[in-house]
Amino acid sequence: MNVPLLDLKAQYSALQSEIDAAVKAVFDSQYFILGPEVMACEQAVAAYSHATHGCGVSSGTDALLMALMAEDIGPGDEVITTPYTFFATAGSIARTGARPVFVDIDPETYNLRADQIEACITNKTKAIMVVHLYGLMADMDPIMAIAAQQGLPVIEDAAQAIGSEYKGRRAGSIGAYGCFSFFPSKNLGGAGDGGMVITQDEQRAKKLVMLRNHGMEPKYYHAMIGGNFRLDALQAAVINVKLKYLDEWSRGRQANALRYKRLFEEAGIGPDQIQMPWMPPSTDPSYAGTCGCRHIFNQFVIRSTNRDALRDHLIGQGIGTEIYYPVPLHMQECFTYLGYKAVDFPEAERAAAETLALPIYPELTDEQAVAVVDSIQSFLR
Ligand SMILES: *Cc1c(COP(=O)(O)O)cnc(C)c1O
Numbered sequence: 001m002n003v004p005l006l007d008l009k010a011q012y013s014a015l016q017s018e019i020d021a022a023v024k025a026v027f028d029s030q031y032f033i034l035g036p037e038v039m040a041c042e043q044a045v046a047a048y049s050h051a052t053h054g055c056g057v058s059s060g061t062d063a064l065l066m067a068l069m070a071e072d073i074g075p076g077d078e079v080i081t082t083p084y085t086f087f088a089t090a091g092s093i094a095r096t097g098a099r100p101v102f103v104d105i106d107p108e109t110y111n112l113r114a115d116q117i118e119a120c121i122t123n124k125t126k127a128i129m130v131v132h133l134y135g136l137m138a139d140m141d142p143i144m145a146i147a148a149q150q151g152l153p154v155i156e157d158a159a160q161a162i163g164s165e166y167k168g169r170r171a172g173s174i175g176a177y178g179c180f181s182f183f184p185s186k187n188l189g190g191a192g193d194g195g196m197v198i199t200q201d202e203q204r205a206k207k208l209v210m211l212r213n214h215g216m217e218p219k220y221y222h223a224m225i226g227g228n229f230r231l232d233a234l235q236a237a238v239i240n241v242k243l244k245y246l247d248e249w250s251r252g253r254q255a256n257a258l259r260y261k262r263l264f265e266e267a268g269i270g271p272d273q274i275q276m277p278w279m280p281p282s283t284d285p286s287y288a289g290t291c292g293c294r295h296i297f298n299q300f301v302i303r304s305t306n307r308d309a310l311r312d313h314l315i316g317q318g319i320g321t322e323i324y325y326p327v328p329l330h331m332q333e334c335f336t337y338l339g340y341k342a343v344d345f346p347e348a349e350r351a352a353a354e355t356l357a358l359p360i361y362p363e364l365t366d367e368q369a370v371a372v373v374d375s376i377q378s379f380l381r
Contacts, residue, residue, distance in 0.1 A: 001371040003359050005320030006185055010363035011249075015241060022237040023191075032233050034213075041236035042196065044243050045180065045188075049162065050173040051198035053205035056231030057212055060159040060181025063195040064092035064129070066229055067155045067177035070207045073098050073126045079155075080120050081129040082112035083328040083340075084348040089131055089157050090329045098126065099338065102330050104345040108278040110134060110301070110355075114142035121150055128154045132161035132171050134277065134324070134357075135187065135253075135298035140166050140174050147175075155179065159195075162188050163250055165294035172198045182239055187253070187298050188246050194235035252362030253297035256369060260300060260358070263373040273380050275303045299324060300360035307354050310379050317375040322357045 012019065026037060038056045046054030057063050073079060075097035081089055083102040090100040103116040110133045117128060128147055130138045147154045154175030158164075161171035162180050172178020180186075182194035199205050207224075210217050215226035261276060277300060280293030301324065304310050314321050328348040330340035342349065358372055 001368065002318040003320060003364075003368045003371055005322055005357065005359050006361050007359075007363055008184060008189070010361070014363075015245070018241050019191075019238055022241050023234060026233050026237045029233075034230060035233050037233040037236040037240060038231050041231070041239050041243075044240060045162075045196050046198050048170075048243060048246070049158075049178060049180075049198050050170040051178060051200055053199050053202065053208075055197045055199075055205065055208040055212060056236060057195045057197060057229045058231060059193040060157075060179060060183060060186075060195040061088040061092060062227075062229045063159075063179035063181070063197045064088060064155065064157060065095060066208055066211050067179055067197055068092060068096045068098070068127070069211050069226070070177070070204055071127055071153055071155075076124060077126040078122060078124040079127045079129050080117055080125060082131050082133075082348070083330045083345050084110060084325065084351055085131040085133060085157065085329065086159070086325065087329065087332070088159075089129060090335070093129065094335070099124075100329070100335070101125070102340065102345060102348075104347045105351065106139075107347045107351065109136055109138070110351055111136065111138035112143075114139050114146065117143065117146050121146075121152075125150070125152060128152055129157055130154060130175065131157040131159075132164060134301055135161050135164050135296040136278070136280070137161060137164050137166040137171055137293065140169075144174060153177070159183075159186060160298040161296060162186070163246055163294070164296040167293070173200065176201065176204065182235060187249060187296055188239060188242055190235040190242075191238045192232070192235055194231050194239065196231070249362040250294075250296045252364075253300075253360050254295065256360050256362070256364050257295070257297050257300055259366070259369050260360075260373065263369060264376075267373055267377045269373075269377060269380060273304070274376065277301050297360050299357045301355050301357050303351070303354040304356065305354060307356050310376070311356055313379040314372075314375055317371075317378075319372055319375055320359055323352075323355065324357055326352055328352045 042054035077098040156175040158171040159181035182190035211226035215224035
């Protein structure tokens, strides 16, 4: 059986008439840049994420860059972040001229370890950029405590985590800035590139809106140097349709995660062979505890010490997988100048060698999930 890692056609065919009508309405209006669709999108995504302000931007990468620009971060500054994430996290820091300073990750959640942040803070540290990897939020309470103590803004890279929760609070709403991506493969994906920065702070929101449009206010007067980081009306129109379904899709992903958990147990595959992703107790709909964590499973990532052979086997059986991410950022060629060595972040390095993402998209069928676990079982036999 063929099981793709992600099947966006299934989602589109379910929403086709609604999306096509929304796109046509933008063409009918000929209002392509900013305008009512973008404003509606900003209000809806901010409200959904428990924030007061939203600023639609051109991509998740630009959302991160703009948050850093809004804090006037640049050459000579340092920003603390994780080495185990998509490149854009540290890439955006480096593009401002600031230096990414990495701390290692927790091997179970893959998120940066709060207890290692303090040792990395210097008088050059200007911000902490935390990533909620795979749809699971980082341990925000200790991170926010350190940030408050040191007077540092926290930027949440929530590109993979829209709608996920930590103790009842939504991704992006806790730090000074929350950054989302509408890249098509994200849980809330557009028809191209797009993103958003959310904030609870009116002054920061005003600055973001100016930076997005060349720092211009009023027209042709520039008090600061911004860029063209605008969100297209067409993308906003698509997001406005899709946002209504996001919770349903997240529940589908959670149900798939629980199904994998059950199938692995039934197949007798234990953690000594394949390690499951960490799941907050609340992933189980019958759970009535107080943890309040909500994992939205942008990815379902297992790990195996024999990862590469397992992946080859799955490819041979038509099962789509991906490695997020094969090279931790401190080992990327472009960051050689930072001077890190291959032993500096052992958990990030081990994760890069062992993790494998399995299909988890909401439309995944029972038969497909069974086929995935069957082929893993046949590899282990
Ligand atoms: C996707 C992603 C980004 C970048 O988003 P784009 O919209 O592709 O620019 C940044 N950080 C993380 C963790 C991501 O997964």
